[in-house]
Amino acid sequence: MDTLSNYIFPNEFHITWTVMIVLYPYITGMVAGAFIVSSFYHVFNMEKLKTVARFALVSSLAFLLFATVPLLNHLGRPERAFYIMMTPNFSSAMSGFGFIYSFYMIIVVLEIWLSYRVEIIDKYNKSNGIVKFIYLVVLLGNANDNENTRRFDKRLVIALASFGIPVACILHGYVGFLFGSIKANPWWSTPLMFIIFIFSAIVSGLAVLIFLYQFVHWMRKRSIDQDCLDLMAKWLWGFMIIAVTLELMEVLSISYENTERWAILRQLIDGKLKLSYVYLQIGLFSIVPFIMLTITSLSKIKNTKVKNLTIWIASVMLLLQVLFMRWNVVIGGQLVSKSMRGFTEYFPGLWDKEGLIVSFLIILVPFVLLYLFDKVFPFFGEKSH
Amino acid sequence: MEKIERRQFIKLGLFSTAGILVGSFFAFAKTEKDIEVNSYEDLLKFDWGYIVDTTRCIGCGSCVRACKVENEVPEGYFRTWVERFEITKDETVYVDSPKGAIEGFNRDNAQTAEIVKAFFVPKLCNHCYDAPCIQVCPVGASYRSPDKVVLVDKEHCVGCGYCVQACPYGVRYINEEKGVADKCTLCYHRIQKGLAPACVNSCPRNARIYGNLKDPNSEINKVLHQRRYGLLKPDLGTNPKCFYIGLDKEVK
Numbered sequence: 001m002d003t004l005s006n007y008i009f010p011n012e013f014h015i016t017w018t019v020m021i022v023l024y025p026y027i028t029g030m031v032a033g034a035f036i037v038s039s040f041y042h043v044f045n046m047e048k049l050k051t052v053a054r055f056a057l058v059s060s061l062a063f064l065l066f067a068t069v070p071l072l073n074h075l076g077r078p079e080r081a082f083y084i085m086m087t088p089n090f091s092s093a094m095s096g097f098g099f100i101y102s103f104y105m106i107i108v109v110l111e112i113w114l115s116y117r118v119e120i121i122d123k124y125n126k127s128n129g130i131v132k133f134i135y136l137v138v139l140l141g142n143a144n145d146n147e148n149t150r151r152f153d154k155r156l157v158i159a160l161a162s163f164g165i166p167v168a169c170i171l172h173g174y175v176g177f178l179f180g181s182i183k184a185n186p187w188w189s190t191p192l193m194f195i196i197f198i199f200s201a202i203v204s205g206l207a208v209l210i211f212l213y214q215f216v217h218w219m220r221k222r223s224i225d226q227d228c229l230d231l232m233a234k235w236l237w238g239f240m241i242i243a244v245t246l247e248l249m250e251v252l253s254i255s256y257e258n259t260e261r262w263a264i265l266r267q268l269i270d271g272k273l274k275l276s277y278v279y280l281q282i283g284l285f286s287i288v289p290f291i292m293l294t295i296t297s298l299s300k301i302k303n304t305k306v307k308n309l310t311i312w313i314a315s316v317m318l319l320l321q322v323l324f325m326r327w328n329v330v331i332g333g334q335l336v337s338k339s340m341r342g343f344t345e346y347f348p349g350l351w352d353k354e355g356l357i358v359s360f361l362i363i364l365v366p367f368v369l370l371y372l373f374d375k376v377f378p379f380f381g382e383k384s385h
Numbered sequence: 386m387e388k389i390e391r392r393q394f395i396k397l398g399l400f401s402t403a404g405i406l407v408g409s410f411f412a413f414a415k416t417e418k419d420i421e422v423n424s425y426e427d428l429l430k431f432d433w434g435y436i437v438d439t440t441r442c443i444g445c446g447s448c449v450r451a452c453k454v455e456n457e458v459p460e461g462y463f464r465t466w467v468e469r470f471e472i473t474k475d476e477t478v479y480v481d482s483p484k485g486a487i488e489g490f491n492r493d494n495a496q497t498a499e500i501v502k503a504f505f506v507p508k509l510c511n512h513c514y515d516a517p518c519i520q521v522c523p524v525g526a527s528y529r530s531p532d533k534v535v536l537v538d539k540e541h542c543v544g545c546g547y548c549v550q551a552c553p554y555g556v557r558y559i560n561e562e563k564g565v566a567d568k569c570t571l572c573y574h575r576i577q578k579g580l581a582p583a584c585v586n587s588c589p590r591n592a593r594i595y596g597n598l599k600d601p602n603s604e605i606n607k608v609l610h611q612r613r614y615g616l617l618k619p620d621l622g623t624n625p626k627c628f629y630i631g632l633d634k635e636v637k
Contacts, residue, residue, distance in 0.1 A: 182517075
């Protein structure tokens, strides 16, 4: 039977999860992805990635520190946010959030502390007065630096990094699970969701590292570590193939099963999400970077400037791909009425509390934080003046 | 036969009319027996259930208005609403619920087509036995009372909105003023005193019935034993406690 009226339940005129909830998985995705890249170096001994290993780790922390900001901005009662850890209801997928998040934060902070310990000791030795005292506090009162301590620290970093990989996957896969386990929502409810989230996280993590690494080096007119960049571009290429394939397989399997939910999802994809999903997420921001990265990965381009620019543009496009993917999942799922007979509308306001300007600021702050961190501990060696 | 005087005849007529009126008021009054709830154990004697008789509903919207007033439901949100289904000769389905039917319905939906079947379906929280909203609440603010009503602790809810996403029936919303989740409580403040929920009380057609499922002699059990009924979205395994008499397959 056809449905002519676009019927939605009367409580569905306002969507509950706004663009803030789009940002949260986007930011944690970069957290998890960047962390996994740094672990490639620490755990799997990929020496080529040494250039970006620490940078990846600090980026991970910068994003992690701000991942909860959009959530707090969205909560109806942000002052009660800690109830999630004080009175957790363990039957809820969301209740583990506080614990997983804090646990992961501890791992990242410890790993950064250990890998910067030598630099902090150096700063401590060179400074005087109150600054010296601050460094001593940061060092937890222990300024010993010799072969033994360095070896011990390195071992600890490897242990933390290898432990951190599953935790990073859990942190982000779990966000996917939050959506995938909602049986009431036909667009979310799929066990593939958390796997898709893990792979898209790695894509966004790699993409943001390539984007920043090249950007910083261009701004400072420094030479790029080509081996490192090539390797990251290849990994990005591989992971984006897996991520996009999974995203398409999900829709394919729903359409092939052809149950009641496909009737409404088909209209969603062909209607409300046509631009953001079909044209942008899949068309422009998946297929085009795929072709670009295929060329840079497989063919031997002698002109490294052209090659690096291609990689950089592809990484920017993939960052947007993941952003659109989050939008299409979070917002797209809520556009479908649970009456299965219609769609609601949503577009964030510009100046709203949960609007576009605030979203832009939330995304921008981690980058500012990275810039400030770089002032104290330069990521890529001392600046050449 | 003794001739009745005109005056006497009128008197008799008036008294008997008044008698029928007062009598029918008691006969059809919807107040249940007095309920005594003094302890936790007393609460365990109850399992509140609900029947919506879609064959009786006329879509007047009294229930929606009564609920709004009784529970101070914010503008634009609904704890209960009424849907209108119109099915035409060529099997096209028109559904609407303008402003939750708070002002009832106008003849303005399927104007041109020939309608072969039409009915109204009131909706409200199903107070499911396996409520997904309770399952997903991260802080345990959504809970089931000992007498099996799904409620929200407004002093504890963080307003994350996960329950709103999890409810397959769209009965939850975030009360923007209070920043917490909100929904039908079956007028918990009333049923505890033996009063009917506002929607049940205001229904002119007895299309809404509530009662204690644990009491074998309750009206709700009598009706459930006599009539055939359906549940909304039974495939989702939520085990709803709101039973729909005369449910059409088009209702979701």
